[in-house]
Amino acid sequence: MSVKRERLIETFRHLVSIDAPSFDERRMADVLKGELGRLGFIVEEDEGGKAYGGTAGNVYGFRKGDLPGPPLLFSTHMDTVEPAKGKRALLGEDGRITSDGTTVLGADCMSGTAALLEALEELREEERPCRDLELVFFIGEEKHLKGSAVFDFSRVRAQESYILDLTGPVGTAAYQAPTLVNFEIEVEGRAAHAGLSPETGIHAIAIAARAVAQMKLGHVGEDMTVNIGAIHGGGANSNIVPERCRLIGEVRSYSHEQAMEQTRQIEELFQEEAGKARGKSRMTFEVPIHAYCTPEDHSSVRRFRRACECLGLSGKLVKTFGGSDESNLSLHGIPGLVLASAMELVHSCQEYTEVSELSRLTELLKLMMQDKD
Numbered sequence: 001m002s003v004k005r006e007r008l009i010e011t012f013r014h015l016v017s018i019d020a021p022s023f024d025e026r027r028m029a030d031v032l033k034g035e036l037g038r039l040g041f042i043v044e045e046d047e048g049g050k051a052y053g054g055t056a057g058n059v060y061g062f063r064k065g066d067l068p069g070p071p072l073l074f075s076t077h078m079d080t081v082e083p084a085k086g087k088r089a090l091l092g093e094d095g096r097i098t099s100d101g102t103t104v105l106g107a108d109c110m111s112g113t114a115a116l117l118e119a120l121e122e123l124r125e126e127e128r129p130c131r132d133l134e135l136v137f138f139i140g141e142e143k144h145l146k147g148s149a150v151f152d153f154s155r156v157r158a159q160e161s162y163i164l165d166l167t168g169p170v171g172t173a174a175y176q177a178p179t180l181v182n183f184e185i186e187v188e189g190r191a192a193h194a195g196l197s198p199e200t201g202i203h204a205i206a207i208a209a210r211a212v213a214q215m216k217l218g219h220v221g222e223d224m225t226v227n228i229g230a231i232h233g234g235g236a237n238s239n240i241v242p243e244r245c246r247l248i249g250e251v252r253s254y255s256h257e258q259a260m261e262q263t264r265q266i267e268e269l270f271q272e273e274a275g276k277a278r279g280k281s282r283m284t285f286e287v288p289i290h291a292y293c294t295p296e297d298h299s300s301v302r303r304f305r306r307a308c309e310c311l312g313l314s315g316k317l318v319k320t321f322g323g324s325d326e327s328n329l330s331l332h333g334i335p336g337l338v339l340a341s342a343m344e345l346v347h348s349c350q351e352y353t354e355v356s357e358l359s360r361l362t363e364l365l366k367l368m369m370q371d372k373d
């Protein structure tokens with residue numbers, strides 16, 4: 001195995017050995033700040049973690065290059081989903097890297113991070129001319145993009161972004177993702193003794209049940225999904241007509257407007273059913289992920305495809321129905337792509353990466369960083 005390949009594996013192994021659950025990314029932030037500093041970046045950490053009681057902020061780095069043009073922005077996230085403490089990367093003879101089966105591996109997002117660091121290292125060793133670069137390592141991505149939600153994008157000068165946070169073969173990229181609305185509905189009825197005077201009560205669970213029964217769940221049309229994720233109602237006693245019922249759910253759609261319209265219709269449906277029974281219904285919601293669609297003629301797509309062509313990779317563009325920090329970057333005027341980043345079966349203890357894919361990703365990043373157009 002080549003020296004570079006061994007170093008790439010070692011970097012990956014080291015990064016995943018660092019515990020970095022969401023909002024406890026302190027050690028990871030320190031390691032990455034050290035690495036960026038060593039690679040000639042000006043490094044800053046914001047106070048993003050404070051808003052969430054976290055131990056670290058988002059890490060931003062800038063390095064002036066030799067090639068003209070605005071900087072290119074590359075980004076990953078520092079946090080890992082649980083179970084993620086004490087992760088160990090085991091390299092099999094077939095070149096597949098897994099955890100020991102008791103934790104996730106952390107290839108999400110350390111594959112992309114390791115490839116990024118190796119690409120920078122090799123470009124420096126080979127003394128290749130390089131673009132101005134901006135790197136951002138976000139906190140709290142796995143908690144609905146909390147880090148990028150509070151990042152100050154006004155400092156960013158890049159006009160295009162590449163997030164390394166997608167499953168699938170290296171050489172594919174996502175150009176479109178949905179809006180996600182998380183809602184909570186509180187149905188309020190009236191408590192009464194279930195045996196002595198049930199007719200004086202207003203049954204909150206029955207109201208919620210009637211409304212849910214009328215909802216279309218799962219795929220609602222081609223580009224939208226709706227789900228009710230949990231329902232809690234009533235108290236400890238079976239002899240009380242339940243006064244309250246709480247539901248949580250979500251709407252996803254490639255169209256932001258349609259997601260908002262669907263949410264409004266769900267709110268109306270519950271209000272209508274509550275009204276019929278003289279109860280009340282209140283909806284609250286948040287929109288942690290905003291839909292984006294990067295056009296095919298955007299510079300990020302063209303740059304990605306040029307690099308893929310050099311390496312004989314497909315350069316295929318896909319849609320995703322999951323979230324990534326790209327949503328917040330696009331929302332702040334820095335559109336781009338989410339690149340497949342050598343990670344599979346993420347968010348499970350079977351998560352893995354492949355050495356060949358890590359190397360391919362490194363090569364792809366090197367080409368993009370040297371791209372003149």
Ligand SMILES: [Zn+2]
Nearest residue numbers: 077108109165
């Ligand atoms: Zn991720």
